[in-house]
Amino acid sequence: MSKALLVIDVQESFRQRPIWRASSNPDIVGQVSRLVEAARSQGDLVVWVLHSDPGTGDVFDPVNGHVRLIAPLAEQAGEPVLTKTSRNAFTTTNLHQLLTTAGIRELVVCGIQTEQCCETTTRVAADLGFEVTFVTDATATFPIAHRDAPTGRPVDEILADPRTLGTAEIVTRTEYVLAGRFATIRTVDELTGPVGAALAG
Template sequence: MTSALLVIDVQESFRQRASWAAVSNPFVVERISSLVDAARSRGELVVWVLHTEPGSGGPFDPSSGHVRLIPPLAATAGEPVVSKTSRNAFTTTNLQQLLTEAGVREVVVTGIQTEQCCETTARLAADYGYEVTFVTDATATFPIPHRDADATGVDAILGDPRTLGTNAIVERTEYALAGRFARIASTRELVAD
């Protein structure tokens, strides 16, 4: 096995936030599901990553009951599920050990949020020597309010002209990764391979 599909933070926690109404890619779960099916059919490793914030009392606190995959996504026997407390999937997990033991040399990155946990994982994976494929259309993100914004709530954030929209976030991520840290690919390309 030389390739692994990383499914990062595609969890109910995000659907508990008001910002879910402004998610950049409402089809992220379906696209990831097709990538999971393709990876499984090729005998590739699928690794599920869940973000946790123990003791926070929020939707990422394991005690909330929301730190679980968004259905119909589900791990099958032999597919590792790792919990992280950092932005990337390596620092606070045994992900690198799992990949090394499986003989993985290439990782395919999908999940939520495009510019945070997904991009950060892709950058670190490249630094660790993995070939990285970043599947932008199998990631999702949310508008980012300006650093000086007083607005709270999705409508106020979307109404502020200083808000960084999801298209700009995704485009910036692709610019930052392509040719440096990762190859950018689409779900369609990878499912067809």
């Protein structure tokens, strides 16, 4: 085994936020499921990562019960589930030790959010010497309000503000900065084959 799939923060916490309806990828769970099934069939390690912010009282505070995988995603026996408190999956977990001990040199990254935890984990992984594949269409993100915009606005106001950075721009920017530097950009179809291909064959 030399490859691992990192599933980052595909957790119920995000579905509890009003901005969830503006997600760049409403089928994130379906896309991640395809990668998980492919990884398992190939004998690759699947590593699940969840984000936790204890003591905040928000949707990432574990006391509220949302720091869990979005159903029907679920780990199988032997698949590590790590909980992080930083934006990258390495700094506050034993991920590096786990991967090194297992002889992993290649990582496939997917999850939420595209430009935050997924991109940051990819950058750190590349710096640590891993060969990283970033599966953009198995990531999701949300519109980002301008830094000078008032906080706490309804989603409709955020979306209507011309200064808001849209999800297409965010995804494109992430691909540009990662490709050829920190990762190879691939699609779910490229890694698993198109949906229905096996039936058609």
